[in-house]
Amino acid sequence: MIALLASCDKYEEGGYLYQTPQNIRGTWEYEEVVENHQPMDDSTFEARYRHSSVTFERGSSAVFHWKIQDSIEQEEHASYVFNYNKTKLCVIFDAYPLDEQVWVVNKLTKDEFWFSCVLSDDESVDMKLKKIAKK
Secondary structure (H helix, E strand, O other): OHHHHHHOOEOOOEOEHHHHHHHHOEEEEEEEEEEOOEEOOHHHHHHHOOOOEEEEOOOOEEEEEEEEOOOEEEEEEEEEEEOOOOOEEEEEEOOOOOOEEEEEEEEEOOOEEEEEEEEEOOEEEEEEEEEEEOO
8 A cells, every 4th residue: 555655656747756767768859948047048949959859768878969050960878867766867978977967857747857957056957848759
């Protein structure tokens, strides 16, 4: 009975913790970015994120696809792992193995992924992603 109740826990904004491994897999597109509690203006979002995506694969690998101003394309490979209660996601880019990012998961459903990340003492980012392809 206790195990059943624990498995029904939810993220703050929606989505069940027990569905995390299934829900994270797939390709996600950036939908909204907020830096230091200020929504990113349209031109900056368009330049940095509009045609970019991240694919979380089965296991613990991820590929970030960056397309900047419709001309520069770059791929970054990373590893990811959730903490024990699936409320935080640790992302480690292959090119920067000593610099891990910890994302606090606010919502993770089959179609939406919202998270927050503190980059430094005075810099934070909140992102909303939507799934565009399932894995």
